[in-house]
Amino acid sequence: MTTRSKRDFTQCNQSFDNILEEAEKTRSRLAKERRKENWLRSHPPVETLPYCLLPHILSYLDSCKDLYTLSLCSKSFRQAITPEMVVRSAIFQGEKAQ
Secondary structure, eight states: OOOOOHHHHHHHHHHHHHHHHHHHHHHHHHHHHHHHHHHHHHSOOGGGSOGGGHHHHHTTOOOHHHHHHHHTTOHHHHHHOOHHHHHHHHHHHTOOOO
């Protein structure tokens, strides 16, 4: 009968702990990738819209505040909003200049 020393058991426990840590890191990395893929699948990026259509789509907004809020969302929205769109929405809504 072989007897193992206390050192052998601690080494086994340490290696087992290392294996468990590696497995947990891998599991969390894969879960994060899966969540990102699911999010991208349900939220397509704005760049999928042709840039030339953005001003036409944004011209249907009635409120200057909506245009301002959209301009804070992304650079492509900010570039698509023209002064003419802002003036037109202000005239149609009847807002006062500040």
